[in-house]
Amino acid sequence: MKIAVIGAGVAGSYLGGMLYKRGHEITIFESNKKEMHWPVCAWGASRHMLEYFSNKAGLNFNNYIFHVGRRLRMGLPNQKEEFLDLDGLVTYNKKQWESDLLAGITVEYGINCDKKTFPRDKYDYILDCTGFHRRFLPKPEEDFVIPAYEYLVENIQDINEFHVIGYKGARGYFWYFPLSKGTGFMGAGDIDRKYYGVKEFLETHPDARIIKKIGRPIRLSPPKLMEPFHDDNIIGVGESIGTVFPMLGEGIIPSLLSCEIFLQVLDENKNKKVKFDHKQYREKILKKFNYYYDVYRIIRLKMDGKLSTVKHFNLLLSMYKNMKKDEKRFGFEIDFEKMRRLVNAL
Numbered sequence: 638m639k640i641a642v643i644g645a646g647v648a649g650s651y652l653g654g655m656l657y658k659r660g661h662e663i664t665i666f667e668s669n670k671k672e673m674h675w676p677v678c679a680w681g682a683s684r685h686m687l688e689y690f691s692n693k694a695g696l697n698f699n700n701y702i703f704h705v706g707r708r709l710r711m712g713l714p715n716q717k718e719e720f721l722d723l724d725g726l727v728t729y730n731k732k733q734w735e736s737d738l739l740a741g742i743t744v745e746y747g748i749n750c751d752k753k754t755f756p757r758d759k760y761d762y763i764l765d766c767t768g769f770h771r772r773f774l775p776k777p778e779e780d781f782v783i784p785a786y787e788y789l790v791e792n793i794q795d796i797n798e799f800h801v802i803g804y805k806g807a808r809g810y811f812w813y814f815p816l817s818k819g820t821g822f823m824g825a826g827d828i829d830r831k832y833y834g835v836k837e838f839l840e841t842h843p844d845a846r847i848i849k850k851i852g853r854p855i856r857l858s859p860p861k862l863m864e865p866f867h868d869d870n871i872i873g874v875g876e877s878i879g880t881v882f883p884m885l886g887e888g889i890i891p892s893l894l895s896c897e898i899f900l901q902v903l904d905e906n907k908n909k910k911v912k913f914d915h916k917q918y919r920e921k922i923l924k925k926f927n928y929y930y931d932v933y934r935i936i937r938l939k940m941d942g943k944l945s946t947v948k949h950f951n952l953l954l955s956m957y958k959n960m961k962k963d964e965k966r967f968g969f970e971i972d973f974e975k976m977r978r979l980v981n982a983l
């Protein structure tokens with residue numbers, strides 16, 4: 638089939654690469670110019686999952702790892718600290734990984750595609766992998782995004798572990814994710830745009846050198862609120878259909894999971910008359926990301942000051958059970974007591 642992939646982020650690169658391997662005629666369109674293209678992200682994710690996806694794509698994930706986390710330090714609004722044991726949370730060279738997935742594929746950089754002018758009839762399918770932009774799909778039921786930005790910094794000598802600070806009311810958080818040799822991403826997502834921690838970090842690290850400042854909002858609305866997932870021959874994959882874990886604003890692995898569902902549906906129907914079964918895709922996406930809606934509700938209730946650990950115990954339990962089931966996918970320990978303490982402290 639002839640397929641246009643719009644957006645060379647994690648979803649577009651992985652899906653483009655995997656479809657190309659299956660023999661499809663793929664063109665990827667990316668709005669950034671090649672030399673300016675940069676994955677806006679703190680490049681942290683679970684090694685277990687990235688190994689899994691790398692193997693499928695024929696890459697060796699060991700070649701991309703920057704930092705293997707052991708313990709995450711979390712500052713809380715009550716001046717307390719909590720520590721999470723890490724099991725697989727790493728930072729990796731996301732730019733290189735995505736670029737390697739695209740080997741051999743035609744990528745048209747510097748083209749900001751627009752649904753109205755895009756030659757839709759020339760392709761069997763157009764995949765909206767534009768992430769937060771969702772440029773090719775209709776408006777969803779409820780779109781909720783959190784503003785975020787970060788610096789790529791170097792010359793940081795005293796922190797070599799993951800560090801986050803949770804904001805009161807779960808209205809955002811600050812992060813420092815180490816890369817290698819004293820470099821790291823430092824930034825924050827904050828609904829109130831105050832970005833506590835960023836200025837303080839630079840004040841306490843006068844030798845820090847800023848290499849880059851980047852940012853964009855992160856979508857927290859889960860797939861349940863982001864329908865439709867398709868419009869005629871356009872299909873959404875990744876953050877464009879809300880596959881971000883709302884508690885953490887973590888979207889790399891969920892984007893890849895949605896790619897996997899897309900490929901499964903395509904493969905299962907390859908000998909049937911129907912080219913792509915939208916109904917099956919919709920059902921599988923909603924099932925896989927079903928509990929993201931509970932997590933989203935927890936966040937929204939907390940932000941509105943309405944979360945009660947007694948009244949909303951079932952929501953919390955659902956989040957815990959689903960995360961526990963998938964502990965390796967997150968790369969850190971999932972402990973109910975710690976989770977309850979964190980939710981209470983925020």
Ligand SMILES: Cc1cc2nc3c(=O)[nH]c(=O)nc-3n(C[C@H](O)[C@H](O)[C@H](O)COP(=O)(O)OP(=O)(O)OC[C@H]3O[C@@H](n4cnc5c(N)ncnc54)[C@H](O)[C@@H]3O)c2cc1C
Pocket residue numbers: 643644645646647648649666667668669676677678679680681682748749750751766767768769770772785786787824851852853854855874875876877881886887888889890892
């Ligand atoms: C500051 C920040 C830090 C983050 N840190 C982490 C983290 O550490 N770990 C984690 O798991 N998640 C993180 N996330 C979330 C994660 O990066 C995203 O959820 C994930 O990248 C989404 O993947 P995607 O492929 O769907 O979209 P994206 O990766 O956003 O890719 C979309 C691509 O489409 C292109 N595009 C957009 N519009 C058009 C158009 N009209 N025409 C052509 N191209 C277009 C964009 O330029 C971009 O390259 C972070 C997000 C932000 C903003």
